[in-house]
Amino acid sequence: MAGRWIETWEPEDETFWREKGERVARRNLWFSVLSEHIGFSVWTLWSVMVLFMGPEYGIDAAGKFFLISTATLVGALVRIPYTFAVARFGGRNWTVITALGLLAPTLAAFWVMEPGTSYGTFVLVAALTGIGGGNFASSMTNINAFFPLREKGWALGLNAGGGNIGVPVVQLIGLLVIGTLGAAHPRVVLGVYIPLIVVAAVCAALYMDNLRPVRNDTGAAREAARSPHTWIVSTLYVGTFGSFIGYSFAFGLVLQTQFGRTPLQAASLTFLGPLLGSLIRPFGGRLADRHGGARITLAAFAAMGGATVIVISASATASLPVFLVGFTALFVLSGLANGSTYKMIPGIFHAQALAQGLDGEAAAAQGRRLSGAAMGFIGAVGALGGLAINLAFRQSFQTTGTGTAAFWSFLAFYAVCSALTWVVYLRRPAPVTAKPQVGYAEV
Known part of the structure; x- marks a missing residue:
């Protein structure tokens, strides 16, 4: 797939951005959102x-x-190779490939979704849907390269938020089917997505x-992996x-199991x-552009703790x-913090480039280089959090019959995240002349 290749791309150059870059970047953003949106729907099928x-x-x-x-697990694991596939195949080409790839889990689920299918078969097909989670990582890496630092929070928030909306959309389609046809027709939900997958692939190609x-x-991958900030974020x-x-x-399973x-x-x-949570994610990015990602993230974690106490x-x-x-x-606050946390990534690595003595386009290029690599690791580890939540619920319901014990563990983790954000990115360290620190102003 030869694709359409842009040979020169300098988004930090304001003249280039105004005359050509912004129009091209935004076009790629919208069709990236479409493909990622369907990827999320398949992942959460x-x-x-x-x-x-x-x-x-x-x-x-x-x-x-x-x-x-x-x-959830498979979606997390495939995010790292999907991140690096963008540079190997091209953002447009890889979007086409991954969009078409969503046909495999959707058709497989369509085939097996009936009573009498073995549990092992269901597990294998559920694992296959995990590839939809990888679309997020490649999409975010691709869009990160298109936009200048000053607009990354909003652009990445729109891209991720539009993708995240795939979660409630597939749930709404499920609601419509159950409400009109009953719970015996899951294949109708799957049938809706087969033509949409083809549309997304064709739009990406065009x-x-x-x-x-x-x-x-x-x-860059090795350097990002060695950076403590990659693992902190x-x-x-x-x-x-x-x-x-x-x-x-x-959520739906908790409502069925705990509340009947x-x-x-x-x-x-x-x-x-x-x-x-999906709709508010871009605004988390926008707030981070204006006030700093660390400040918004800390406020969100504190509020998530309060919401967990209510739950x-x-x-x-x-x-x-x-x-x-x-x-x-919890959904709203996590969506807000998703946008602000992802905005921190390019800001952190740009600040590190400045601290190393680079400036201008050299610092911006170094920041893009490392943040693009780091996003694969961060996206994969973050998605593993979803696995931890589901396993915590499984254990809690097995042992106590409710999800209360799981929520206590989530509350403790939000406290850890709040402390980490404060200590690393917001607390003002004592002046050190030998090695500049990454602080709130940069992230």
Whole structure:
């Protein structure tokens, strides 16, 4: 696939950006969003499929949590190779390949989704849907290369938020099918996505571009992997994106298992939180552009702690309305923090380049080089947070019959993330002349 290649790309040059760059970057952004959106829908497909799996399937709550955990795990693992595939094949070309690749898990689920299918087959097909999670990493790496530092928070937030909306959309489609046809027709949901996948691939082929200056840099990957900031931000992203995707997968199942909701009742409630969390993500990026990603991230973690306390209280008293308020707040706050945390990545590595004595385009190029490599690691580790959440729910329900114990563990982790954000990026260190620090002003 030869594709369309742009030979020169200098987004930090304001004249280039004004005359050509912005128009091209925004066109690529919109079609990247479309492909990533469908990728997220496929990745989270089993959060909807389990709602169709009644007693006739012979799978208990723990087994269903394991199915969605399997999809989460594979989605996390493929993010690292997907990140580096952008430079190898070109952003446009790889978007076409990965979009078409979504046909495999969708068609497989269409084939097996019926009572009598073995549990092992369901696990394998759920694992296959994990490739949809990889689309996020390659899409974010690609869009990061198109935009100047001053607009990365908003652009990355739009790209990720538009993709994240794939979660509530597939849940709304599931609700529509259950509400109109009943819980015996999961294949209708899958049938909706098959033509949409083809449309996304065709649009990417027609309207997106490859950037020749984007090259795989094994040195950048090693340097990013050695940087403590890569792993610090990965930990923060476990708390933000891990929460968003983990709760998105588990919400409907928690409502069925802990509060006795029917599939229709659960489906009618599950979409709102992911929808709000997706819509607010770009604004988290915009706030980070203006006020610094670390400050917004810290505020979000503190608020997530408060929302978790509400959820624990509601879980203990079996109050569904209060539980829904607290859980929806967790979605909104994690979405906000997703945008602000991802904005920190290019800011941190640009600040490090400046601290090393680089300036101007040289510093910007070094920042893009390392942040692009770091995004693969950070996205993968963050997605593993979703796996941890689903496994925590599985264990909690197995041992106590409720999700309360899991929420206590999430509260403790949000406290750790708050402390980490404050100590590393916001607390003013004593002046050190030998080695400049990365602080709030830069991230």
